[in-house]
Amino acid sequence: MVQKAKILLVDDRPENLLALEAILSALDQTLVRASSGEEALKALLTDDFAVILLDVQMPGMDGFETAAHIKRRERTRDIPIIFLTAINHGPHHTFRGYAAGAVDYISKPFDPWVLRAKVSVFVELYMKNCQLREQAALLRLQLEGGAHGGAAKESAGLLAELSARLAAVEEQAEALSKQLDDDSADAAAVATAAHLERKLTGLRRALDALEPGTGGAPTLPSQN
Numbered sequence: 001m002v003q004k005a006k007i008l009l010v011d012d013r014p015e016n017l018l019a020l021e022a023i024l025s026a027l028d029q030t031l032v033r034a035s036s037g038e039e040a041l042k043a044l045l046t047d048d049f050a051v052i053l054l055d056v057q058m059p060g061m062d063g064f065e066t067a068a069h070i071k072r073r074e075r076t077r078d079i080p081i082i083f084l085t086a087i088n089h090g091p092h093h094t095f096r097g098y099a100a101g102a103v104d105y106i107s108k109p110f111d112p113w114v115l116r117a118k119v120s121v122f123v124e125l126y127m128k129n130c131q132l133r134e135q136a137a138l139l140r141l142q143l144e145g146g147a148h149g150g151a152a153k154e155s156a157g158l159l160a161e162l163s164a165r166l167a168a169v170e171e172q173a174e175a176l177s178k179q180l181d182d183d184s185a186d187a188a189a190v191a192t193a194a195h196l197e198r199k200l201t202g203l204r205r206a207l208d209a210l211e212p213g214t215g216g217a218p219t220l221p222s223q224n
Helices: 014-027 037-046 063-072 091-099 112-147 152-182 187-209
Strands: 006-010 030-034 051-055 081-085 104-107
Touching (some): 006 014, 014 030, 051 063, 051 112, 081 112, 104 112, 112 152, 152 187
Parallel strands (some): 051 081, 081 104
């Protein structure tokens, strides 16, 4: 069973959270509410999220300050943030959003279809990264089994399974990259997809190095 991605919705107004849930429900992912920056930071302590939709205008800790805290934490600094604001203060205000680490900055009222499409891209990238981590975990198990003299037949079977799973992820990642190119997607989404492809290439090389006759244990690609 494929685990659903979590999307964090941060807004101090319940009616805005309800509207976001209605727009994003079609993605069939887990939507998590936070009514303040403090509540959002608390949720981020324990759960992993594919993307954060963050309201700029909030009492107390506003969206910019909340984003700054998110980007300072090693656990959360790579989570994409989409800023939502009801007020357009011009280019300077928008620049402040990007400077705070946002991958996108959307003014209300926004087009529901556009917002859903943007969020879906980051959800898909997140799911691919999760699959990649699973492949790396299986690969480590294979390496540990070989280091302790595990049966060659079992190792060969696991290696074949890893290769097949990785091939499926590679195919999906390639299709996603083409989709991003065709749709002229955000630069941040394209960069994230490219980073994913580099990690996939590193994992493929590690698997190839395990093939009989190649010798030596490969170095696994970084999961950061």
